[in-house]
Amino acid sequence: MRKGLIAAGLGLAASPALAQAPAAPAPTLDYAFTARITLAAPVEQGEVAGGRKRFIAITGGTVDGPMLKGTVLPGGGDWQVIMPGGLTKVEARYFLKSADGTVIEITNPGVRVASPEVTEKLAKGEKVDPSAYYFRTTPRFDVKAGSQEWLARSAFVARGIRMPDHVVIDFYVVR
Numbered sequence: 001m002r003k004g005l006i007a008a009g010l011g012l013a014a015s016p017a018l019a020q021a022p023a024a025p026a027p028t029l030d031y032a033f034t035a036r037i038t039l040a041a042p043v044e045q046g047e048v049a050g051g052r053k054r055f056i057a058i059t060g061g062t063v064d065g066p067m068l069k070g071t072v073l074p075g076g077g078d079w080q081v082i083m084p085g086g087l088t089k090v091e092a093r094y095f096l097k098s099a100d101g102t103v104i105e106i107t108n109p110g111v112r113v114a115s116p117e118v119t120e121k122l123a124k125g126e127k128v129d130p131s132a133y134y135f136r137t138t139p140r141f142d143v144k145a146g147s148q149e150w151l152a153r154s155a156f157v158a159r160g161i162r163m164p165d166h167v168v169i170d171f172y173v174v175r
Contacts, residue, residue, distance in 0.1 A: 029157065029172040033065025035096070037072050038166045042080075042123075051081035051089070054123070058094045061166065067173070068148070070098040078167075086119045088112040090137065102148040108158065108169075110137025125164045135160035139171060 038059045045053035061072030076094025083089065092108040114122065114133035121128050137158045141151035155174040160167055 028175045030067075030175055031065065032067040032156070032171045032173050033063055033069070035061060035063050035072055035169045035171070036166055037061040037094075037169065039078075042125075048081075051083045052123075054080045054082070056080065058092070063096055063098075065171070068096075068098060068151075068171075070096055070104075073097055073103070082119060082123060084116075086114050086116050088114075088119060088122075092137075098148050100147055102143060102146060104148055104151060105142040106139055107142075108137045108139040110135070110158070110160070112160070112162070122162050127164055128162070130161045133162075135162065137169070 038061050040057040040059050043055045043057075045055070047053075056078040058072065058074065058076045058078065060074045063070040063072060073095040076092070078090055078092040080091075081089045088111065090108075090110050090112060092106070094106055094108075096104040096106060098104060112119075112122070112133055112135040114128075118128055118132045122133065137160060139156045139158055141156075143149055143152050156171055157174060158169050158171045160169045
């Protein structure tokens with residue numbers, strides 16, 4: 001009854017069809033670029049607040065794709081919390097430098113989900129087939145006005161692949 005009153009008050013029909021139809025067309029993704037990020041050995045903090053905390057420093061890398069080319073600057077890193085049951089929470093913060101010299105700050109939170117066995121192999125730096133885990137992020141960019149400002153004015157999603165000494169992240173613009 002209350003749901004119907006709210007819908008009526010908003011001028012909406014309380015129909016199941018309305019709840020099932022999106023208000024707008026679904027967004028699409030356009031491939032923007034890939035970052036190949038080299039990593040230092042993990043620093044293990046141990047069990048903290050229910051999860052295994054780690055820090056992995058970023059040592060450099062490359063950026064290549066149709067919308068951005070450049071390098072990953074050394075510095076920054078990936079803060080991880082490996083939770084029981086195969087969920088790893090990640091938050092990476094680092095800088096890219098585009099081919100035109102623009103320095104771009106990236107904050108890249110996300111999740112990696114795998115079986116506990118695969119999670120442990122990834123934590124040890126072992127090579128694992130990317131189809132054995134889910135690794136997605138929602139990057140945000142801060143950049144000065146100019147040629148790369150489009151990064152801060154767009155929403156992104158990314159897919160990561162963890163390798164023994166680096167990570168490969170494919171970035172997609174949400175349209």
